Amino acid sequence: MNEKLFEIKDLSISFKKKDEQFFAVKSVDFDIHKGEIVGLVGESGCGKTLTGLSIIGLTPGDAVISGQINFKGMNLLSKNKEERRSTRGKSISMIFQEPMTSLNPLMKVGDQIRETLLINMPIDKLQAKQKVYEIMKSVGFADVCNLYKKYPHELSGGMRQRVVICIAIACNPDLIIADEPTTALDVTVQAQILELLKKINLETNSSILFISHDFGVIKEMCSQVIVMYAGYIVEKSCIERIFSNPIHPYTQALLKCIPAPEKKGNPLFSIKGKVPSIYDNSEGCPFFNRCSYALERCRKELPELREYEPEHLTRCFYAEEKNGKTDS
Amino acid sequence: MYFYLKKGFSMIITILAVTVITFVSFQIIPGDPVLSRLGVDADQAQIEALKEELNLNKPLATRYFIWLKGVFTGNMGQSFRYSVPVSDLILSRISVTFILALISLLLIIFVGVPLGIISARYNNKIPGLFISFISQIGMAVPSFWTGILLMFLFGIVLKWFSVSGYVSWSENPLLCIKSLTLPAISIAIPNIATVIRYMKNMVLDEMKKEYVKTAYSKGLSTSQVLSRHILKNAIIPVITILGMITATILGGSIIIEQVFSLPGIGRLLINAITTRDLPLVQGIIVYISVMIVIINFIIDIFYTIIDPRIRFN
Amino acid sequence: MKKTNITIGAVILIFLLAMMTVSIFYTPYPVTQMNIKERFSPPSPKHFFGTDNFGRDILSRVMIGSQTAFFVGALAVFIGLFFGVLIGALSGYIGGIFDEITMRIMDAMLAFPGILFALMFVAIFGVGIKNTITAIGIMSIPSFARVTRSSYLQHKEFEYVKSAKAKGASPLRIIFFHILPNVTSPIIVSSTLGFARAVLSEAGLSYLGLGVQPPYPSWGRMLNESQVFISIAPWYAIAPGVFITLLVLGFNFLGDGLQDLESLK
Numbered sequence: 001m002n003e004k005l006f007e008i009k010d011l012s013i014s015f016k017k018k019d020e021q022f023f024a025v026k027s028v029d030f031d032i033h034k035g036e037i038v039g040l041v042g043e044s045g046c047g048k049t050l051t052g053l054s055i056i057g058l059t060p061g062d063a064v065i066s067g068q069i070n071f072k073g074m075n076l077l078s079k080n081k082e083e084r085r086s087t088r089g090k091s092i093s094m095i096f097q098e099p100m101t102s103l104n105p106l107m108k109v110g111d112q113i114r115e116t117l118l119i120n121m122p123i124d125k126l127q128a129k130q131k132v133y134e135i136m137k138s139v140g141f142a143d144v145c146n147l148y149k150k151y152p153h154e155l156s157g158g159m160r161q162r163v164v165i166c167i168a169i170a171c172n173p174d175l176i177i178a179d180e181p182t183t184a185l186d187v188t189v190q191a192q193i194l195e196l197l198k199k200i201n202l203e204t205n206s207s208i209l210f211i212s213h214d215f216g217v218i219k220e221m222c223s224q225v226i227v228m229y230a231g232y233i234v235e236k237s238c239i240e241r242i243f244s245n246p247i248h249p250y251t252q253a254l255l256k257c258i259p260a261p262e263k264k265g266n267p268l269f270s271i272k273g274k275v276p277s278i279y280d281n282s283e284g285c286p287f288f289n290r291c292s293y294a295l296e297r298c299r300k301e302l303p304e305l306r307e308y309e310p311e312h313l314t315r316c317f318y319a320e321e322k323n324g325k326t327d328s
Numbered sequence: 329m330y331f332y333l334k335k336g337f338s339m340i341i342t343i344l345a346v347t348v349i350t351f352v353s354f355q356i357i358p359g360d361p362v363l364s365r366l367g368v369d370a371d372q373a374q375i376e377a378l379k380e381e382l383n384l385n386k387p388l389a390t391r392y393f394i395w396l397k398g399v400f401t402g403n404m405g406q407s408f409r410y411s412v413p414v415s416d417l418i419l420s421r422i423s424v425t426f427i428l429a430l431i432s433l434l435l436i437i438f439v440g441v442p443l444g445i446i447s448a449r450y451n452n453k454i455p456g457l458f459i460s461f462i463s464q465i466g467m468a469v470p471s472f473w474t475g476i477l478l479m480f481l482f483g484i485v486l487k488w489f490s491v492s493g494y495v496s497w498s499e500n501p502l503l504c505i506k507s508l509t510l511p512a513i514s515i516a517i518p519n520i521a522t523v524i525r526y527m528k529n530m531v532l533d534e535m536k537k538e539y540v541k542t543a544y545s546k547g548l549s550t551s552q553v554l555s556r557h558i559l560k561n562a563i564i565p566v567i568t569i570l571g572m573i574t575a576t577i578l579g580g581s582i583i584i585e586q587v588f589s590l591p592g593i594g595r596l597l598i599n600a601i602t603t604r605d606l607p608l609v610q611g612i613i614v615y616i617s618v619m620i621v622i623i624n625f626i627i628d629i630f631y632t633i634i635d636p637r638i639r640f641n
Numbered sequence: 642m643k644k645t646n647i648t649i650g651a652v653i654l655i656f657l658l659a660m661m662t663v664s665i666f667y668t669p670y671p672v673t674q675m676n677i678k679e680r681f682s683p684p685s686p687k688h689f690f691g692t693d694n695f696g697r698d699i700l701s702r703v704m705i706g707s708q709t710a711f712f713v714g715a716l717a718v719f720i721g722l723f724f725g726v727l728i729g730a731l732s733g734y735i736g737g738i739f740d741e742i743t744m745r746i747m748d749a750m751l752a753f754p755g756i757l758f759a760l761m762f763v764a765i766f767g768v769g770i771k772n773t774i775t776a777i778g779i780m781s782i783p784s785f786a787r788v789t790r791s792s793y794l795q796h797k798e799f800e801y802v803k804s805a806k807a808k809g810a811s812p813l814r815i816i817f818f819h820i821l822p823n824v825t826s827p828i829i830v831s832s833t834l835g836f837a838r839a840v841l842s843e844a845g846l847s848y849l850g851l852g853v854q855p856p857y858p859s860w861g862r863m864l865n866e867s868q869v870f871i872s873i874a875p876w877y878a879i880a881p882g883v884f885i886t887l888l889v890l891g892f893n894f895l896g897d898g899l900q901d902l903e904s905l906k
Contacts, residue, residue, distance in 0.1 A: 058544055089547035096545075101538035105637060106560045115556075116546045153637050167546065342749065353765055464897075468889035470841055472848050473864055473882035480871050480878070571752065579754030583845050587868070598849055601764045609764045616757060624752060 005174055005207055006032035006055070011067035013050050013059065015278070021064065022278045025050050026231040028067075029305075030224075032175060035205040037198075039222030039239070041215060041254065045275045047231040048211045052177045055209070056092045057084040071174075090120040093168040097180040099161035103152040109163045110136075110148025116170040135166045139196055158189035162196070169200055176200075179211045194220055216258045219243065227251050230276050230286035233305060237312040247314040249291045285317070293318040332629065339625040346617045351392050354610045417596060417608065418615055424592035425585070427497060429577050431505065431512040432519070436573060440520040441563065444527025445554060451532060459524060466521035471580050475514035475587035482510060494590050511588045515580040519573050526569055530562035537561075567631050571624040578616060647902070650833075650895030657888055661707040668701035672858065681874040690880040694870055703880050706858040710888055713774050713853065714839040718832055720778025721839075725785025726828060730816050732786065733793025744790070747783040755780045755842060763851045773852045777842045781835050788831045792824035826903050833896035837889045844885050860885050 013025040025047040032038050040048040053059045055069055057076065069076040071091070076084060093116075096102045103112055110132055117128040129148070136144040139162045152160055161181060168176050178197065182190040198221065201208055210221050218225060218239070225242045227235040227250065235248040246252045256269040273290040276282070285291070285298040298317050305315045308323060443459055450456035482488045489510055495503040534540065535558065543553045582594030589595070593612060600608040669689070676696030684691045690699035732743045750758070762776035796802060797820070805819050846852030847861030855862075860881040867877035 056545060058541060085547055085549060087547075088545055094541075094545040096538055096541055098538050102542045104539045104543070104557050104561070106564075106635070107557070112542075115548075119547050119552075151637070164542065167542065345749075350761075353761065356765070464890065464893060465886070468837070468886045468893055470844050470848075470861075470864075470882065470885050470889075472845060472861075473878075473885065476864065476868050476871065476878050477882070480875055484872050575752060575754040579756040582754075582756055582760070583849065586849060597760065598851070601760060601851060604764075606764070609761075613757065613761055617753065620752065620754070 002033040002035055004031050005034050005072065007068070007070040008032075008051075008055070009068040009070065011051065011054065011065070011069065013047070013054055014064045014066075015062060016064065017279070022281070024063075024231050024278050025054070028228075028231075028233055030226050030233070030236060032207050032209060034174070035201065035207060036224060037201055037208040037210055037222045038224040038226065039218040040209060040211045040226050040228060041213065041218050042228035043213050043271075043275050045230075045277070046228040048228050049179055051228075052094070052179050052209060052211050055175070056088060056094050056177055058088075058094070089116050089173070090171045091173055092175045092177065093171070093173045094177040095161075095164050095168050095179065095181045098184055099157050099164060100184065102164050103160055105152055107151075108149050109152060109155065109160075110150075113163065113166045113170055116167050120171045132166070132170075135170055139166055139169075139200075140192075156189075157185050158192065161185060161189075161193055165193070165196060165200070169204065169206065172204055173206055175207045175209060177209045177211070180213070181210075182217060183212070183214070190217070197221065214258075215254050219258075227254070230280075231278075232286065232315060233313075234287070234316070235312075235314045236305070241309075241312050245309075245312070247308050247312070247319045248287075248316050249293050249318065250287050251314075253290075285315075291318075295321070331632070335625065335628055339621060342621050343618050346621065347396055347614055348392070350610060350614045350617065351395055354606055355388065355391075418593065418611060421591055421593045421596050423497065424494060424590055425578075425581050425594060427504065428508050428511055428515070428581050428585075428590065428592060429574070431508055432515040432577050432580070433574070435512055435516040436519045436523055436577075439516070440523030441527055441566070443520070444524040445531055445559070445562075447524060448528045448531035448535070449550065449554060451528070460528075463521035463524045466517045469517065471514045471518055472583045472587050474517055475511065475584050478510045478514060479588065492589055494588075508590075511581075511584045511590060514584050514587070515577055518580075519576055522569070522573070522576075523566065526566055527562065530565050531558055534558045534562050564631070564635055567627060567634065571627045574623050574627075575620055578620065644898070646894050646898030648898075650891050650893070650898055653887055653891030654895060657707060657884070657891060658711070660704055661711055664701075664704035664708060668698075668704050670698035670701045672697065672701050672705050674698070681870070681877075683874070684876050691874065691876040693866070693874065693877050699877060699880050702858060702863060703860065703884055706860040706863060706881065707884065707888075709770075709853055709857055709859050710840050710843065710885070713770065713777070713843045714836045716774045717777035717781060717839040717843075718835045720775065721781025721785050721835055722828065722832060724778075725782040726789045726821075728782065729786035729789025730793050730821065733790035734797055734812065734816050734820070740790075743786070747786050750780075750783040751787075755838075756845060759842060759846055760851065763846070768851050768854055770853045770857050773843055773846055776846075777839050780842065781839065784835065785828065785831055788827050789824065792827055793820060796820045796823060826899070830896050830899045830903060833892045833899065837892035837896065840885065840888050840892070 008028060008030050011025060011028040012023060014021045014023040016022075028047075028051055030038070040051060042048050050059060050063070054063075054065055055076070059065065065077060067077065071087070076087070103109060110129070113132045113135060114125070114128045117123055117131055118125065121128075123131070132148065133144045136147060141147055141159075141162065152163070155163065165181075168178075176197075181197070182193050185193065194217065197208060197210075200206060208221070210218065212218055222239055225235075225237060225239050226233055227242075227248065229250050235242065235246070235251045242251065243255070246255055250271075253269075253271045257271070259268060271290060276286055280286075283302065284300050285294075285303055288294050288298045291298065295317050301317070303315045303317045303320070305313050306320065308314050308319055443463075447456045447459040447463075479489075483490065489506065493507060495507045497504045531554070540553060540557065543557045548556070581592060582597060584590070585592040585594035586598055593616065597609065597612045599605075600612065674697060676692070678696065679688070679692050680694055680696040682688055682692045682696075688698050688700065690703060693699055693702070728743060728747070732740045758780055759773075759776040762779070763772055766772050766775075793816075801823075802815060802819060805815050810819065843852055843859065844861030844864070847859040848865045850862070850865065852861060853859040863881040864878060867874070867881070871878055
């Protein structure tokens with residue numbers, strides 16, 4: 001197995017409102033190995049974006065974070081602001097969801113890529129410009145000299161996202177956090193961007209934390225998958241097992257949502273109900289009122305994350321019962 | 329190209345409209361201009377002579393065009409009181425008002441913009457709240473009162489500045505600026521408050537945008553994000569209020585020139601009104617109005633140059 | 642934090658209104674009472690703000706001056722509101738060429754320095770309290786028109802307007818009976834801020850001697866009078882200025898607070 005780059009332990013993120021703490025991310029544990037593409041799946045509001053932001057250290061100012069984010073052995077959460085800033089751009093970078101607004105409208109795109117280099121590396125402006133050309137070529141841009149001078153509004157959504165990717169890979173980071181990088185793009189462009197990310201992962205061995213609500217895309221990209229719901233991890237395994245044997249009812253439901261040619265003609269499946277809000281502090285399993293397999297104990301007790309089979313964890317009483325496991 | 333032509337055309341129309349409105353306004357003044365000047369006992373011959381001189385026998389439209397031509401050639405008639413051409417009077421005073429306005433503008437930009445940014449950065453924290461508080465006061469204090477107090481404190485009590493006496497630029501540039509410092513500060517204060525408010529809102533709005541997150545993710549510090557990315561984006565809308573600010577500065581200078589007895593256009597205007605020297609009043613108002621229209625036009629053009637998005641449309 | 646703005650504003654305004662009301666019935670000294678022996682006396686228990694060059698009690702004069710400030714401000718705002726809302730409502734609702742032309746004119750008026758317009762007005766029509774009120778009132782029209790117009794632009798697409806139209810209500814009825822009651826908040830905010838501007842404008846005009854004339858008192862004119870004597874009696878210049886600032890602050894805080902309340906909705 002590859003070397004372990006990131007070890008996230010018991011990560012919790014909460015917000016204060018009127019003297020009460022409300023948790024958006026609850027006790028999240030997972031690892032990211034070198035060269036791995038890990039998928040973080042769930043609907044909007046499940047805490048996946050916040051988890052990603054906490055790794056790069058860009059959570060909103062009022063977020064209270066506890067737990068450990070160990071990067072090469074050091075806990076990032078114990079570092080001060082300057083130390084965390086030094087990891088950004090260089091060791092950890094991020095691709096955001098909205099390519100239309102992710103770039104500074106008043107700055108040439110080439111300069112925006114170059115800025116990453118100039119901040120994080122000992123390199124002068126001219127050398128950096130040359131390097132930017134190389135990077136732009138590596139993501140598939142042609143005529144890079146002209147493209148460098150263009151402004152974001154002159155580029156299409158797909159091209160802008162490529163520019164954002166250039167910024168993210170410029171310093172060869174250990175980890176690229178991609179938060180819904182293709183959600184706002186056309187389907188054809190989506191495929192190109194995904195191909196590009198895969199290529200980058202193969203060539204540079206950068207790990208990718210791929211955040212998405214779309215299991216179809218996750219299937220394309222990831223080797224490890226973590227399913228989140230209402231701030232909790234509800235299932236965690238490698239991609240093959242998640243698809244061949246999804247255990248948690250939420251995972252099963254998510255998989256049913258993927259459109260496929262065979263399903264043509266039938267109405268698209270959607271999960272009834274909606275994600276509980278962060279302010280919902282009710283006991284029991286958060287998926288209770290949307291779950292077709294809910295048991296009585298699910299209403300009051302929160303299941304723990306348990307290993308169902310080797311390398312396959314889930315958080316579900318129904319699964320435990322099915323598996324013959326009892327409370328220990 | 330078409331865009332600039334349209335703007336230029338619009339400017340000319342506005343200037344013409346201004347001249348028409350000003351001219352017409354002064355024609356509806358109650359009272360007979362001839363009698364008020366010559367007195368009730370004037371004899372008929374004198375009255376006729378003056379009427380001829382003032383073109384009062386010609387129809388309104390003709391008079392307008394004669395006057396308009398005068399505006400362009402610098403001949404706006406003789407001032408009643410001074411009996412010199414109106415244009416001479418205006419020209420001699422314009423430099424004072426101009427320099428005063430310029431110094432005020434520089435103060436406003438170089439104090440207002442940074443304070444606005446700071447107030448946004450430390451929003452809801454002590455420095456930010458403090459700046460917001462003093463800018464509230466800055467907006468409420470009448471500029472002429474500030475002028476009086478400054479003149480008292482720094483001119484009389486501390487004697488850092490001389491109380492009266494404008495020194496012209498050609499005489500001594502440094503002393504000229506010094507003599508205009510307190511007046512410029514008085515004019516600047518309420519406008520600085522406006523700019524702080526505006527700038528603060530712009531910066532706060534920008535900070536919420538996506539590209540700011542990207543900038544942070546590169547490893548930039550807050551100061552770097554503010555100066556390299558946000559500043560340019562936030563300042564552009566501020567340019568749109570520059571037009572309004574120039575108008576306020578010109579308005580402010582009218583009062584402040586009174587407070588400090590500066591020989592500028594504003595003071596000339598006030599005197600002209602007080603003595604009912606109507607050709608002079610008319611001339612000054614047209615002059616200032618046209619200046620404002622032209623300045624607004626220049627700002628509009630400047631705006632399109634600065635923002636590449638508009639340029640390419 | 643938002644509520645504090647309204648509270649501060651309200652407190653200041655209530656205080657000043659109280660002072661104004663009291664001044665109608667009582668002032669420590671009659672305002673016209675001159676006492677040459679006591680001229681230029683600094684603030685003391687006898688004369689709270691001191692006396693001026695004629696020995697008149699400054700506190701009493703300041704109190705009476707508040708009447709002018711409120712009166713001129715209120716009437717000017719009323720003129721601006723009345724015509725401004727009318728123009729803005731029609732413009733916003735009817736739209737089209739009428740709207741275009743009207744707004745062009747309003748924008749031109751806004752681009753013009755207010756004081757210049759007021760000066761032109763008094764140059765043509767003469768000085769005095771009536772013309773001061775009229776000039777400032779006319780100056781206030783564009784901002785009311787703007788605010789009202791944008792409210793109407795918004796509201797005319799709302800359901801209740803469409804259903805009123807369907808019921809056969811005439812445009813005039815819709816404008817004044819249906820929509821107007823719903824757009825009062827931004828107009829109220831404009832009124833408070835407009836009042837503040839009116840107070841400053843009157844003070845400025847009166848300072849120049851082109852506004853409110855004797856015998857009507859004015860804080861602005863008092864400041865003009867006080868300037869000559871600044872080295873002998875600096876307190877004379879302080880009191881009127883403080884009160885102008887307070888009144889404007891009061892309305893600004895109130896207006897800001899109300900605006901914050903609006904935006905929270």
